[in-house]
Amino acid sequence: MLSKDAVKRVSRLEEKALQGNARAMYEYAIVCDNSGEREYWLQKSAREKYVPAIHECAIRCDDPVERRRWLREAADEGYFPAMCDLGAESNDANERKRLLREAAYRGHVPAMYDLGMESEDSGEKRRWLRKAAEEGHALAKYHLGMESEDPVERRRWLGEALDGGSDTEIDGR
Numbered sequence: 001m002l003s004k005d006a007v008k009r010v011s012r013l014e015e016k017a018l019q020g021n022a023r024a025m026y027e028y029a030i031v032c033d034n035s036g037e038r039e040y041w042l043q044k045s046a047r048e049k050y051v052p053a054i055h056e057c058a059i060r061c062d063d064p065v066e067r068r069r070w071l072r073e074a075a076d077e078g079y080f081p082a083m084c085d086l087g088a089e090s091n092d093a094n095e096r097k098r099l100l101r102e103a104a105y106r107g108h109v110p111a112m113y114d115l116g117m118e119s120e121d122s123g124e125k126r127r128w129l130r131k132a133a134e135e136g137h138a139l140a141k142y143h144l145g146m147e148s149e150d151p152v153e154r155r156r157w158l159g160e161a162l163d164g165g166s167d168t169e170i171d172g173r
Contacts, residue, residue, distance in 0.1 A: 017041055022048035026056070046070075055082045064089075075099065080108035088114065104128060109135040116140065133157060 010031055016024030022045045029041035042060075045053035051074050058070030068089065074082030080103040087099030100118070103111035109132050116128030126147070132140035138161050145157030 017044075020048075022050035022053070026050050026053040029053070029056075051077045051079045051082075055079055055085070058082065058085065080106055080111065084108055084111040084114065087111070104131075109137050113137050113140045117143065133160070 010028070013024050013028040013031065017028040025041045025045035025048065029038045029045060032038035032041065042053055042056055046057045054070055054077075055074040058067050058074065061067040061070060068086070071082050071086040071089065075086045083099045083103040087096045087103070090096040090099065097115075097118070100111045100115045104115045112128050112132035112135070116125050116132060119125040119128060126144065129140045129144045129147075133144050141157045141161035145154050145159075145161060148154040148157060
């Protein structure tokens with residue numbers, strides 16, 4: 001059961017969504033209990049060019065061509081999660097690396113991890129994994145620990161990995 005404050009917030013979001021606010025449409029879609037209504041507001045927000053909604057539509061899309069179109073649109077707007085996802089789905093190694101690198105340099109932690117894991121250069125791999133680990137990425141901590149030849153550093157990173165990472169780590173991304 002939602003608290004009175006939560007009910008008021010959802011009601012305000014719905015009101016703003018009905019007035020045409022794209023961000024409110026997206027936020028309202030996220031909290032909707034009704035899947036049809038959720039999809040309606042998400043699509044409407046995406047049509048209004050609200051980039052997180054565009055990315056969310058991509059994530060939910062089963063059609064690979066349509067999914068890629070949505071991801072490309074959000075990535076072209078500079079949305080780091082979309083860059084990372086588009087890179088992850090790319091069959092073009094250069095495009096994949098470019099998108100991951102751009103997102104990583106701009107601070108997107110999952111891209112740092114992916115870039116580190118894909119690097120063939122051990123120094124670059126450790127550098128990106130360390131950056132991701134320092135931002136709380138549990139899998140980056142684990143891999144840093146496993147690859148470390150220094151027993152103190154190895155224990156540190158493996159211990160931190162066991163203690164967990166950020167909430168973004170639940171699905172491995």
